[in-house]
Amino acid sequence: MKISEREEGEVLVVQPHGPLIGSDAEEFAEHIGKLLDERGPRVVLDASKIAFVDSRGLEVLADATNLLIRNGQLLKVACLNATLQEVLELTELSAMFERYAELEEALQPA
Numbered sequence: 272m273k274i275s276e277r278e279e280g281e282v283l284v285v286q287p288h289g290p291l292i293g294s295d296a297e298e299f300a301e302h303i304g305k306l307l308d309e310r311g312p313r314v315v316l317d318a319s320k321i322a323f324v325d326s327r328g329l330e331v332l333a334d335a336t337n338l339l340i341r342n343g344q345l346l347k348v349a350c351l352n353a354t355l356q357e358v359l360e361l362t363e364l365s366a367m368f369e370r371y372a373e374l375e376e377a378l379q380p381a
Contacts, residue, residue, distance in 0.1 A: 272298050276306075279315075279378050286317040291328030300331040307338045314339075315377045319350035329364060336367045345369045349377040 272295035273288040285306060287299050306314055316335075324332070336346035349371040351359070359365040371377040 274299060274302050282313045282315055282378050284315050284317050284374065284378075286320055288320040290322050290324065291331065292323070292325040293327060296325065296327040296331050299328075300334065303331070303335050304338070307335060315347045315349060315374070317350055317374055318348050318352070318355060319374075321355060322352070323354055324358060329358070329362060333364060333367055347371065347377040349374040 275286040275288065277284050277286075283306065285303060287295075289295060291299060303314075303316075316332075321328075332346065332348075339346055345368055347369045350373065351370060356365075356370075359368070359370075369377070
């Protein structure tokens with residue numbers, strides 16, 4: 272799995288490319304875990320290149336937001352496609368994330 276990162280002011284934007292499933296989800300879990308330990312709560316997930324997720328991918332996203340909850344934050348996720356949005360709603364996980372239609376909205380200070 273390719274994982275892009277870029278700085279947008281004080282925010283680090285992380286963008287996984289491809290489905291968040293199986294071993295790719297594991298790779299992303301390690302990557303995002305390190306980032307959250309190093310960077311703290313100013314990380315935004317750009318989901319525009321994630322076609323779909325499996326149960327492990329959902330666990331990875333939930334684990335990431337649980338790390339942020341300890342700091343009083345939720346994981347900011349931008350650019351969810353309709354499929355991902357529906358999966359989060361069906362699994363009742365959507366409330367765990369701050370969701371934004373556009374990346375620019377997610378980059379705004381809280």
